[in-house]
Amino acid sequence: SMVDSFTLGSPEEGIRVLQQTVLALFGVFVVGSIFTVIRASLFTIAGERVVKRLRGELFASLVEQEIGFFDEHRTGEIVSRLADDCGVLQNTVTTNISMALRQLVQLFGSICVILVLSWRLTLVMLAVVPLLVVGAVTYGKFVKGISKKVQDAVAEANSTAEEALSNIRTVRSFCGEEREKAAYVGGLEKGYQLAKKRGVAYGAFSGGMFFAGNLALIAVLYYGGMLVLSGEMTVGELMSFVLYTVWIAACLGIFTSLYNDFMKGIGASQRVFELLDRTPAIRLVGEGTYVDK
Numbered sequence: 001s002m003v004d005s006f007t008l009g010s011p012e013e014g015i016r017v018l019q020q021t022v023l024a025l026f027g028v029f030v031v032g033s034i035f036t037v038i039r040a041s042l043f044t045i046a047g048e049r050v051v052k053r054l055r056g057e058l059f060a061s062l063v064e065q066e067i068g069f070f071d072e073h074r075t076g077e078i079v080s081r082l083a084d085d086c087g088v089l090q091n092t093v094t095t096n097i098s099m100a101l102r103q104l105v106q107l108f109g110s111i112c113v114i115l116v117l118s119w120r121l122t123l124v125m126l127a128v129v130p131l132l133v134v135g136a137v138t139y140g141k142f143v144k145g146i147s148k149k150v151q152d153a154v155a156e157a158n159s160t161a162e163e164a165l166s167n168i169r170t171v172r173s174f175c176g177e178e179r180e181k182a183a184y185v186g187g188l189e190k191g192y193q194l195a196k197k198r199g200v201a202y203g204a205f206s207g208g209m210f211f212a213g214n215l216a217l218i219a220v221l222y223y224g225g226m227l228v229l230s231g232e233m234t235v236g237e238l239m240s241f242v243l244y245t246v247w248i249a250a251c252l253g254i255f256t257s258l259y260n261d262f263m264k265g266i267g268a269s270q271r272v273f274e275l276l277d278r279t280p281a282i283r284l285v286g287e288g289t290y291v292d293k
Contacts, residue, residue, distance in 0.1 A: 039098055039101075039102065040098055043094060043097060043098035047090065047093040047094030047097065047098075048090070048094060051090040051093060051094075054086060054272070055082060055086050057276060058082060058086065058276055059082060061275055061276050062078060064283075066281045066282040067282075069280070074162070074163060075163070075166075076155070076159025076160065076161060076163060077155040077156060077159040079158065080151075080159065081155065081271055081272055084154055084158070084268075085271060086272065088264055088265055089268060089269055089272065091261065091265070092262060092264075092265030096258050096261050096262060099258060100255070100258050100262075103251045103254050107248060107251040107252075107255075110244045110248045110251070111248065113240075113244055117237055117241050117244075118233060118237070120223075120227075121223060121224055121227070121241055124219050124220060125216045125217075125219065125220050125245055125248075127216070128213075128215060131208075132209065132212055132252070135205060135209070136205075136259060139201060139202075139205040139263075140259065142201055143201060143202070143260060143264065144263045144266050145267065146194055146197060146198050146201075147263060147267025147268060148268070148271065149194050150194045150195050150198065151267065151268045151271065152271070153187060153190045154187075156187045156190075157187030157188050157190075157191060160183050164183075164184070202260050205260070206253075206257075209252060209253065209256045213248075213249040214249070216245070216249070217245055217246070217249060220241065220242060224241060224242070225238070
């Protein structure tokens with residue numbers, strides 16, 4: 001309506017609409033900032049609490065395992081699950097969930113607004129959604145699997161470093177410094193090669209999302225321009241629709257990054273929850289009956 005008042009109305013009406021719009025936007029941004037502070041603080045605190053409990057329960061599960069478990073799994077690998085894997089989950093359940101919910105609300109609200117502006121243009125813009133869904137599902141399966149392998153490779157490298165450093169006297173006695181360095185670098189290289197594949201996949205996924213979003217924007221501009229020329233839509237309504245479309249594209253771009261982090265978190269969580277759910281072969285406390293003396 002502001003743009004239409006500039007092009008179709010009098011200067012006085014344009015100034016009045018402009019002032020009202022600026023004041024309304026100022027109020028919306030102030031309220032949004034307040035709720036952003038509340039949202040970010042609460043989600044971060046809740047996420048930190050979840051990760052603290054997760055680390056505590058994982059450690060409790062580990063120390064209750066039978067001795068044979070520690071013969072099969074090296075100390076560095078176990079510590080890596082507590083530190084690295086839980087660290088990946090920490091980022092997922094704090095910042096990422098908060099941002100994802102914010103972008104989801106903005107995306108849903110923007111779609112509702114553009115539906116009111118023009119349902120036909122909205123259908124044109126949403127025509128690329130099936131392509132996005134197929135790409136996201138394919139990419140998610142790949143990243144979830146390879147992220148688990150990356151975390152396993154990092155855990156193996158950490159285990160090599162922990163063993164070498166904790167037994168440094170033995171390593172020094174047998175002049176094994178070069179062998180240990182080569183073993184650690186080899187573990188890092190294995191993780192790097194896997195992470196490189198994940199990076200290439202993320203680049204392809206991001207590029208595809210960017211192309212699909214801009215393709216939808218081009219379709220909106222073309223079809224919207226035809227509606228304006230035919231008198232079925234005003235210039236102001238088209239500009240509003242385009243601005244909301246750009247906002248939706250920005251939300252999808254952020255979702256691309258968040259989706260990548262979520263898939264990393266899911267991959268890292270698999271080993272963590274396997275250890276949490278593992279039942280010791282020999283229980284610390286028996287199931288017998290205590291007899292009073």
